[in-house]
Amino acid sequence: DAGVTQSPTHLIKTRGQQVTLRCSPKSGHDTVSWYQQALGQGPQFIFQYYEEEERQRGNFPDRFSGHQFPNYSSELNVNALLLGDSALYLCASRFSPAPNYGYTFGSGTRLTVV
C-alpha cells in the first residue's frame, strides 16, 4: 500500500525563480495539506485542498499557491523564490469521511534557494 509520494526529493533553485512540487496522496485519501518545515522547527501549515479547492490557508503569502487534480494529487507552486523559502516541504493526506484520524505524511521535498 503506497503511502504519500512526493517529487522531487531534492531541488536547488535560484532566488527569484519559480518552483513546482508534486504530491500523490495515499491510496483512498482525498484531502491533501502542505506544510513547510524550516531547519530545527516544527512543520508550519501552508494550505489544505479538498474537492480541488483550497479549503484552509495558513499564514503564507500569495507567492505560495496550489492545485488539486481530479485524481486527488496536488501541486505546490512558489513564485519569486526567496532565500528564506529554503525548507523541507511536506505533503500530508487523509480520508475525509474519517476526519479525526491521523494524517499520513510524505518524506518531503528539500528545497534549497541560492
Place this chain on the structure above:
Amino acid sequence: DAKTTQPTSMDCAEGRAANLPCNHSTISGNEYVYWYRQIHSQGPQYIIHGLKNNETNEMASLIITEDRKSSTLILPHATLRDTAVYYCIVRVAVSGAGSYQLTFGKGTKLSVIP
C-alpha cells in the same frame, strides 16, 4: 486549538519504557490529543490519538488524565529506531470534510541510548 507544553529533550535506555509527557491545561471538551513523531530527514508519522479515554495501538499507549489537562505517550519497549522528535498536538474535532490544520510546536527530542 489549545497550546501544548513538552520537555525539550529526554533520554531513555534501550528496552525500557519511554514516557513522554505533554501539558495541555487549556484543552476544551471537544479537542483531541494527537501524537506524531519525526525521525531525522523523514516526514512526521502519526502514532496515536485520543479524546478522553486511554488508547493503545501497536505502536504506543496514550494515557490522558481525568481532567484532560495532561497526557503521556508510552513506548513500552524503546528501541534505537524510536529516536525521534515527538510532537503532542491538540486539535478540535471536526465532522465530514471539515478543514483543519495541525499546529506543531518544537516537540520532545527523544534519544534512545544503547
